[in-house]
Amino acid sequence: MIKELIQILHLGIKEKKSDGVCIKLPDDSCIGIISTRNKFPAIPIIINKQHLLKSEIKYMFINSGNANACTGELGMKNARSYIKKLSEKLRCAPDSILIFSTGIIGQQLPLKKMISSIDKCGFQFKSSIRAASKAIMTTDRYEKWVVKKFKISGKEIEIRGLCKGAGMIEPDMATMLAFIFVDINVNKTIIKRLLKSCADESFNKISVDGDMSTNDSVALVATGSNSIDLTNKKNYHIVEQNIQNVFKQLAHMIVSDGEGATKVCKISITKAHTLTQAKEACYSIANSNLFKTALFGEDANWGRIVARLGSLSKVRYTPKDVVLKINGITVFMKGVPTNQSNSYKLNSSMKNFNIDVEICLNSGKFDASMFTSDLSRKYVQINSKYTT
Amino acid sequence: MIKELIQILHLGIKEKKSDGVCIKLPDDSCIGIISTRNKFPAIPIIINKQHLLKSEIKYMFINSGNANACTGELGMKNARSYIKKLSEKLRCAPDSILIFSTGIIGQQLPLKKMISSIDKCGFQFKSSIRAASKAIMTTDRYEKWVVKKFKISGKEIEIRGLCKGAGMIEPDMATMLAFIFVDINVNKTIIKRLLKSCADESFNKISVDGDMSTNDSVALVATGSNSIDLTNKKNYHIVEQNIQNVFKQLAHMIVSDGEGATKVCKISITKAHTLTQAKEACYSIANSNLFKTALFGEDANWGRIVARLGSLSKVRYTPKDVVLKINGITVFMKGVPTNQSNSYKLNSSMKNFNIDVEICLNSGKFDASMFTSDLSRKYVQINSKYTT
Numbered sequence: 145m146i147k148e149l150i151q152i153l154h155l156g157i158k159e160k161k162s163d164g165v166c167i168k169l170p171d172d173s174c175i176g177i178i179s180t181r182n183k184f185p186a187i188p189i190i191i192n193k194q195h196l197l198k199s200e201i202k203y204m205f206i207n208s209g210n211a212n213a214c215t216g217e218l219g220m221k222n223a224r225s226y227i228k229k230l231s232e233k234l235r236c237a238p239d240s241i242l243i244f245s246t247g248i249i250g251q252q253l254p255l256k257k258m259i260s261s262i263d264k265c266g267f268q269f270k271s272s273i274r275a276a277s278k279a280i281m282t283t284d285r286y287e288k289w290v291v292k293k294f295k296i297s298g299k300e301i302e303i304r305g306l307c308k309g310a311g312m313i314e315p316d317m318a319t320m321l322a323f324i325f326v327d328i329n330v331n332k333t334i335i336k337r338l339l340k341s342c343a344d345e346s347f348n349k350i351s352v353d354g355d356m357s358t359n360d361s362v363a364l365v366a367t368g369s370n371s372i373d374l375t376n377k378k379n380y381h382i383v384e385q386n387i388q389n390v391f392k393q394l395a396h397m398i399v400s401d402g403e404g405a406t407k408v409c410k411i412s413i414t415k416a417h418t419l420t421q422a423k424e425a426c427y428s429i430a431n432s433n434l435f436k437t438a439l440f441g442e443d444a445n446w447g448r449i450v451a452r453l454g455s456l457s458k459v460r461y462t463p464k465d466v467v468l469k470i471n472g473i474t475v476f477m478k479g480v481p482t483n484q485s486n487s488y489k490l491n492s493s494m495k496n497f498n499i500d501v502e503i504c505l506n507s508g509k510f511d512a513s514m515f516t517s518d519l520s521r522k523y524v525q526i527n528s529k530y531t532t
Numbered sequence: 533m534i535k536e537l538i539q540i541l542h543l544g545i546k547e548k549k550s551d552g553v554c555i556k557l558p559d560d561s562c563i564g565i566i567s568t569r570n571k572f573p574a575i576p577i578i579i580n581k582q583h584l585l586k587s588e589i590k591y592m593f594i595n596s597g598n599a600n601a602c603t604g605e606l607g608m609k610n611a612r613s614y615i616k617k618l619s620e621k622l623r624c625a626p627d628s629i630l631i632f633s634t635g636i637i638g639q640q641l642p643l644k645k646m647i648s649s650i651d652k653c654g655f656q657f658k659s660s661i662r663a664a665s666k667a668i669m670t671t672d673r674y675e676k677w678v679v680k681k682f683k684i685s686g687k688e689i690e691i692r693g694l695c696k697g698a699g700m701i702e703p704d705m706a707t708m709l710a711f712i713f714v715d716i717n718v719n720k721t722i723i724k725r726l727l728k729s730c731a732d733e734s735f736n737k738i739s740v741d742g743d744m745s746t747n748d749s750v751a752l753v754a755t756g757s758n759s760i761d762l763t764n765k766k767n768y769h770i771v772e773q774n775i776q777n778v779f780k781q782l783a784h785m786i787v788s789d790g791e792g793a794t795k796v797c798k799i800s801i802t803k804a805h806t807l808t809q810a811k812e813a814c815y816s817i818a819n820s821n822l823f824k825t826a827l828f829g830e831d832a833n834w835g836r837i838v839a840r841l842g843s844l845s846k847v848r849y850t851p852k853d854v855v856l857k858i859n860g861i862t863v864f865m866k867g868v869p870t871n872q873s874n875s876y877k878l879n880s881s882m883k884n885f886n887i888d889v890e891i892c893l894n895s896g897k898f899d900a901s902m903f904t905s906d907l908s909r910k911y912v913q914i915n916s917k918y919t920t
Binding site: 181182183184185213214215216219248249250357358433434437438440441443446447448450451453454455456457461463476478479480481485519520521523524525527528529 | 569570571572573601602603604607636637638745746821822825826828829831834835836838839841842843844845849851864866867868869873907908909911912913914915916917
């Protein structure tokens with residue numbers, strides 16, 4: 145059983161809603177974190193870097209409703225203040241606490257309310273992962289969490305993950321926060337390696353709107369208790385696959401709940417000349433508004449895909465060799481649409497929630513894929529009304 | 533007076549609407565063309581390249597409603613057929629005709645109807661530039677044309693321009709077609725130089741949705757009649773400025789009529805480290821859906837601009853040196869919002885049609901600017917219903 149313990153708080157950032165989560169990590173936990181590379185990092189990103197260097201981490205503290213980003217010296221002072229209060233209540237060193245914030249940019253935290261809430265909290269650590277995932281939501285429509293178990297070397301291992309997403313979803317992290325716990329005993333080197341490979345196959349392969357936020361972080365925590373020989377390649381592979389699956393499930397939930405999303409589309413580029421080119425083509429189509437609105441309109445608009453692909457000057461291929469499939473149906477090849485390109489079968493398949501676009505460039509041996517959501521009227525409505 | 537002569541046609545591509553324009557160029561006209569670099573160029577793009585090499589151009593023939601793109605060998609055969617019919621009617625060599633198409637991708641032209649319409653047409657060349665700009669519209673809401681006169685060396689020079697835009701607007705040309713005529717006598721070298729500098733300052737600085745289409749072309753035609761000494765630098769400058777202004781007006785009309793646009797925003801990056809970086813930052817902000825929806829919502833959302841800027845790994849600057857102004861009001865500097873960032877004055881100014889965003893990076897001496905439209909519910913509605 146995972147030993148991480150959860151406490152929900154009402155910090156007073158959101159009116160009448162839970163907006164704080166404190167997670168107590170078991171002793172000997174090992175933590176890996178990937179954070180946004182945005183040049184205007186939020187205060188928590190700056191503070192965590194310092195704390196991760198200095199100390200063993202005992203607590204993670206998350207607030208929603210306020211990103212504490214672009215808040216300058218006062219934002220830093222406020223963060224230090226509530227960390228100090230937390231450290232007093234939890235009887236630990238301030239730098240053994242990591243903090244995470246998500247929500248509006250450029251507003252100061254309601255520090256007095258937060259300090260008062262922390263002060264009054266009993267910290268019994270009896271909340272559920274579901275309650276925690278609810279408390280970190282911003283424009284998310286539903287809570288996102290996964291619990292999975294698997295067996296290895298006769299031991300039952302548990303993986304628990306929670307995350308929030310919605311807007312500013314983008315490879316290399318977004319407004320997204322994700323926390324994944326696995327009850328095995330691993331060292332820092334391995335946790336970093338696992339985190340990187342799992343994030344590359346999940347959170348770095350999704351895009352809702354092509355923006356990278358100031359606050360994005362994903363943390364993988366090994367909470368000890370089970371010792372598995374990970375120098376054994378087979379064991380490592382099993383552990384990695386299982387963690388990766390949880391990462392993928394969480395990432396898929398984020399795209400499915402992309403702001404205003406009514407569809408999730410997997411875009412695959414196959415047989416590209418280089419991996420970079422495969423990724424660039426995926427990314428570019430995933431972020432084409434013309435393609436994304438066609439998705440919303442349930443229109444198998446291969447023309448917009450082809451036009452977008454054609455506009456990528458750095459992606460090498462022979463136009464007449466390109467084969468485009470939508471939902472498994474070949475719609476374009478040899479430079480022209482096929483007679484399936486406007487078929488009943490194809491058009492009906494566009495009503496599915498999951499859409500599959502596969503473009504074979506036939507110019508090399510590299511493949512890449514990415515998940516994206518559609519661009520709906522609701523997306524516009526949400527983002528023209530909500531101040532980030 | 534400009535000597536170009538216009539004939540409107542009903543080709544039968546659109547039901548009951550004009551969808552064809554034939555423009556007769558005066559003898560000794562000199563023509564420059566910039567076309568899309570999309571790797572799936574439409575048939576007219578391929579044909580025009582051949583004709584421009586071979587022959588003196590006497591006619592330009594434009595159809596709307598069908599792009600003749602991704603139509604393969606049959607598309608090419610169809611184009612050759614209607615060009616042949618045109619050449620017979622107009623008594624000229626087939627390769628003295630340039631063709632332009634805009635509209636749906638991947639469908640064959642209704643050749644029989646077209647041939648019959650061309651055959652029946654009297655070709656009196658008495659239509660107006662306004663009627664021509666109306667006939668080439670696709671999802672455009674209004675016709676786009678400009679007539680300007682200026683005096684130089686005691687002569688009155690006229691510039692006439694028409695264009696169509698709406699979707700797939702993007703630097704390096706889009707679904708856009710633009711035709712500009714100036715009644716001076718210049719050679720090929722000069723027309724190319726004028727075209728490049730004017731397009732760089734206009735059509736290459738606008739973006740509606742970040743897509744480059746298969747058909748985009750802009751043509752500048754010097755129709756002769758007035759001889760101006762353009763080796764004189766001052767003269768050249770005056771002519772260039774006047775033509776450039778017409779280009780800019782046309783480009784501005786395209787953004788203003790961007791699909792679903794309710795705002796036009798000028799984005800300026802100043803004091804960038806390099807010109808490439810200035811352009812990249814402009815382009816990236818101009819294409820941020822979060823920024824574009826905030827524009828639509830009349831929300832002075834500096835946070836989304838800062839977050840987008842921060843995500844650009846290749847743009848060099850010191851975050852605390854960045855100064856962001858919206859509609860002339862400084863909203864962000866030294867890493868934090870100013871006390872003007874949520875002022876009544878700022879918020880009221882967001883109701884204007886024209887919005888101005890200026891980001892000073894303070895890291896060099898290079899400036900760039902670009903026009904973009906907002907992302908509205910209407911954009912989504914148009915593009916989820918209209919098959920390109």
